[in-house]
Amino acid sequence: MAKKSYSVTIAGGGSTFTPGIALMLLEEHDRFPVDRVVFYDNNAERQEIVAKACEIYFKENAPDLDFSYTTDPEKAFTGVDFVLAHIRVGLYAMRELDEKIPLKHGVLGQETCGAGGIAYGMRSIGGVFEILDYMEKYSPNAWMLNYSNPAAIVAEACRLLRPNSRIINICDMPIDLMDKMAHMCGIKDRRELQYSYFGLNHFGWFTEIYDKEGNDLMPEIKRHMAKNGYMDGFETAGDKAQHIDESWVHTFGKAKDVYAVDPETIPNTYLKYYLFPDYVVETSNPDYTRANEVMDGREKKVFGACREIIEKGTAKGSDFEADAHATYIVDLACALAENTLERFLLIVPNDGAISNFDPTAMVEVPCIVGKNGYEKICQGQIPQFQKGMMEQQVSVEKLVVQAWAEGSYQKLWQALTLSATIPSAKIAKDVLDDLIEANKGFWPELS
Numbered sequence: 001m002a003k004k005s006y007s008v009t010i011a012g013g014g015s016t017f018t019p020g021i022a023l024m025l026l027e028e029h030d031r032f033p034v035d036r037v038v039f040y041d042n043n044a045e046r047q048e049i050v051a052k053a054c055e056i057y058f059k060e061n062a063p064d065l066d067f068s069y070t071t072d073p074e075k076a077f078t079g080v081d082f083v084l085a086h087i088r089v090g091l092y093a094m095r096e097l098d099e100k101i102p103l104k105h106g107v108l109g110q111e112t113c114g115a116g117g118i119a120y121g122m123r124s125i126g127g128v129f130e131i132l133d134y135m136e137k138y139s140p141n142a143w144m145l146n147y148s149n150p151a152a153i154v155a156e157a158c159r160l161l162r163p164n165s166r167i168i169n170i171c172d173m174p175i176d177l178m179d180k181m182a183h184m185c186g187i188k189d190r191r192e193l194q195y196s197y198f199g200l201n202h203f204g205w206f207t208e209i210y211d212k213e214g215n216d217l218m219p220e221i222k223r224h225m226a227k228n229g230y231m232d233g234f235e236t237a238g239d240k241a242q243h244i245d246e247s248w249v250h251t252f253g254k255a256k257d258v259y260a261v262d263p264e265t266i267p268n269t270y271l272k273y274y275l276f277p278d279y280v281v282e283t284s285n286p287d288y289t290r291a292n293e294v295m296d297g298r299e300k301k302v303f304g305a306c307r308e309i310i311e312k313g314t315a316k317g318s319d320f321e322a323d324a325h326a327t328y329i330v331d332l333a334c335a336l337a338e339n340t341l342e343r344f345l346l347i348v349p350n351d352g353a354i355s356n357f358d359p360t361a362m363v364e365v366p367c368i369v370g371k372n373g374y375e376k377i378c379q380g381q382i383p384q385f386q387k388g389m390m391e392q393q394v395s396v397e398k399l400v401v402q403a404w405a406e407g408s409y410q411k412l413w414q415a416l417t418l419s420a421t422i423p424s425a426k427i428a429k430d431v432l433d434d435l436i437e438a439n440k441g442f443w444p445e446l447s
C-alpha cells in the first residue's frame with residue numbers, strides 16, 4: 001500500500017530542539033512522508049525567529065512542503081495527524097529558578113529531578129493539557145508524541161486526568177544510553193539491540209541487552225560500566241551531538257558509581273540525583289547551573305544560527321543540522337502510522353507489567369507499538385532495592401499531580417518531603433515556600 005503523506009504540528013515551535021527535529025523530518029521523508037508542517041507556540045516572538053529561519057531553509061530544500069507557523073490553536077491543530085510536543089512552560093528563566101532555589105537550601109536543583117522537577121511539573125501539566133485539549137478539539141484522531149518534561153509527572157497527570165487521550169509520553173535518555181552501549185560493543189546501530197528495562201521516567205535500569213543474533217552483551221557492557229561508566233560509549237559526533245556539554249560528560253562518568261550500587265543492572269544516568277544527592281550539591285555552582293550552561297550554549301547557538309539565516313536570506317552554509325538523535329520520534333510515528341510493531345521504551349500505566357509494583361504507577365517499560373497503540377512487554381518481578389526506590393519516587397510523582405489537581409499545599413509539601421533528594425520536612429517546607437513565591441502565575445493557587 002502506498003504511504004500517505006502526514007501533517008505534523010510541532011508544539012513548542014520556539015524550542016531549541018525545533019530546527020533539528022524539523023530537518024530530521026525532511027531527512028526521513030522516504031519512510032515518513034510529511035507534506036505539511038505547522039509550528040505552534042504561545043510565544044510569538046520566540047517562535048518567529050526559529051520559524052522564519054526554518055521557512056527559508058524549507059523554501060531552499062523542500063519547496064513542496066506546506067509550512068506555516070502560528071499562535072492560533074485552531075490553525076495549528078486542524079487537519080493534523082501527529083503533534084510533536086516539546087514545550088517548556090516558564091522558559092529557561094524559570095528553569096534557572098528551579099535549579100537555584102533548592103541549592104540555596106542545600107538541596108540539589110535539576111530540571112526534572114527533586115524539588116526543581118516538582119516545580120517544573122506544577123507548571124508543565126497545565127501547558128501540556130492545553131495542547132492536548134486543542135488537538136482533541138480540532139483533530140480528535142491525531143496522536144500526540146510528548147517529550148515535554150518532566151515526563152514522569154506529565155504522564156501521571158495524563159493517566160489520572162486525561163485517561164483516554166491519544167498521547168504517548170517518551171524520553172530520549174535511554175536512546176542515548178543504548179547508542180552508547182552499542183558503541184561500547186562495536187555495534188553501529190542501537191536499533192540492533194534487544195533490551196529489557198524497567199523503572200519510572202529518568203529512574204530506571206536495563207536488565208538485559210542482546211545483539212541481533214541473541215548474544216548476551218551484558219558482560220561486556222558491565223566491564224565498561226565498572227571501569228568508566230558510559231564514557232567508553234562516547235562517539236566523536238563533534239559538536240552536533242546532544243549531551244556533550246561538560247556537565248553531561250560528568251554525568252556519564254558518574255554512572256560508574258551509580259552502577260556500583262547495583263552491578264546486576266545498567267542504570268539510567270538520572271539515578272545519580274537520587275543515589276548521590278550530596279555529591280551533586282557539592283559539585284554544583286549555585287550561581288551557574290545547567291540552565292545557564294544551556295542559555296549560554298545551545299540557546300545562543302540555535303538562535304544565533306536562526307538570526308544569521310534570516311539576515312542573509314539563505315540557509316546555505318548555515319549551522320542548521322538534522323538532529324540524528326531524534327529519529328526515534330519518526331520511528332515511533334511510523335510505528336503508529338504504518339503498524340511496524342517496533343519496540344519502544346514508553347511511559348505507560350504499569351497494570352501488571354512489573355508484577356510486584358503498584359498497578360496504577362506510570363512506569364517506563366518496553367512496548368510493542370502499532371496502529372492501535374502500544375502493548376507492554378512484561379518485565380516480571382523487580383528486586384527489592386529498585387522496588388523500594390521506585391515506591392518512594394512514584395509516590396512523589398503521584399502527590400505532585402494530586403496537589404496540582406486539588407490545589408493542595410499539604411500534598412505538595414508531602415511530595416517534597418518524600419523526595420530522596422530532600423533530607424527533612426523542614427527543608428521541604430522552606431524550599432516549597434520559596435518555590436510558591438517564584439511560581440506565582442504558573443502554579444494553581446495552593447491552600
Ligand code: NAD
Nearest residue numbers: 012014015016017042043086087088127147148149171172
Ligand atoms: P525552550 O524553552 O527552548 O522551548 C520551549 C518552547 O515552548 C518555547 O518556545 C516556549 O515559548 C514554548 N511554550 C511554553 N509553554 C507553551 C504553551 N503552553 N504552548 C505552546 N508553547 C509553549 O526549551 P527546550 O530546552 O528546547 O526544551 C523543550 C522541552 O523539551 C522541555 O520540556 C525539555 O525538557 C523537553 N525535552 C525532553 C526530552 C525528553 O527526553 N523527554 C529531550 C529533550 C528535551
Ligand code: G6P
Nearest residue numbers: 111112149171172173243290294
Ligand atoms: C535528556 C533527557 C531530557 C532532557 C534533555 C536535555 O535527553 O532525557 O529529558 O530534557 O536531556 O537536557 P538539557 O539539560 O540539555 O536541557
Ligand code: MN
Nearest residue numbers: 151171172173
Ligand atoms: Mn528525558
